[in-house]
Amino acid sequence: MTFAGNPSSNRYEFGANWASFVDNHYSAERRRMAADKLLSFLGKKSLEGMDFLDIGSGSGLHSLAAFDAKADRIHSFDFDPLSVSTTGKLRQLAGDPSNWAVEQGDVLDADYLETLGTWNLVYSWGVLHHTGAMWQAVENAARRVAPGGLFFIALYSSNVVKPSAEFWLDVKRRYNAAGPSQRRWMEYWYIWRFGLGRNPLRLPLLIKQIYDKKKGRGMSYMTDIRDWLGGWPMDFADDQAVVDFLKERFDFELVRISTGEACTEFLFQGPSSPPQPELVNVQT
Helix, strand or coil, rough: CCCCCCCCCCCCHHHHHHHHHHHCCHHHHHHHHHHHCCCCCCCCCCCCEECCCCECCCHHHHHHHHHHCCCEEEEEECCCEEEHHHHHHHHCCCCCCCCCCEEEEECHHHHHHHCCCEEEEEEEEHHHHHCCHHHHHHHHCCCEEEEEEEEEEEECCCCCCCCHHHHHHHHHHHHHHHHHHHHHHEEEEEEHHCCCCHHHHHHHHHHHHHHHHHHHHHCHHHHHHHHHHHHCCEEEEEEEHHHHHHHHHCCEEEEECCCCCEEEEEEECCCCCCCCCCCCCCCC
16 A cells, blocks of 8 residues: 655755755764665675666765765766755765766656666665655666666655554645744654653663664764655555565566665565567467
8 A cells, every 4th residue: 555645735855954964964984884784785795896876866875875885887866956966065075986977857757767778776765755656756766777787775664654654644744834943843742752752761762763873874863854754745655565566567576675664675686687578469
């Protein structure tokens, strides 16, 4: 089952959130952690010999991680112009490498995607469910995977969301309609109810959670809270439905899955040759 938001309503300012993250939280330690996490989930020591397509690059930290992991070629694009410029800043920190391109693009624009060709590692973490057309976005992204290539995506899971998907869709609508002071109140409300569980004695556990967030992907706890509360449009997907969809549509095999958090991480591998159209016998 998928719970969908309305793509025509106010879109959250993702780019501004990621620009703030880079301005206030970027560090060499986060850079190293992001690369370590990427390689760990892929089960690789480096990305040498591979190219990397980052769909919805956001802060650019994970494109930078691919660069640090020695990917042969990197292409980062995002719908939000501010995310594009923020990714560009991290590219500059890497020395403006010629093998890393950054531009604006839309995963729902099939004509644009066609110009990119195929890649042996297509990556999109926490992005495709914010397009207003998640299944189309997943399909479009999957078509960029080269034969035998890898497809690493993360999607908000309906299997673990509490209290309910409908509850959070309502929260997101209200957050996006709120002014700055109301948003700040909602962020404190989230920390009190879901970070601390309405129990101040859980503060040490919250501090550990904040550290683990940084250690896991180099991310910031507050940046992720704002992204969660504001992320709109929004879809939730059942984990098995994602596996079944990519198997049925593309014959992708699930290599690895990480569940239990808000986003489920999936790593798929495509078949060594693209699926052939079914032949139809025409009798005369």
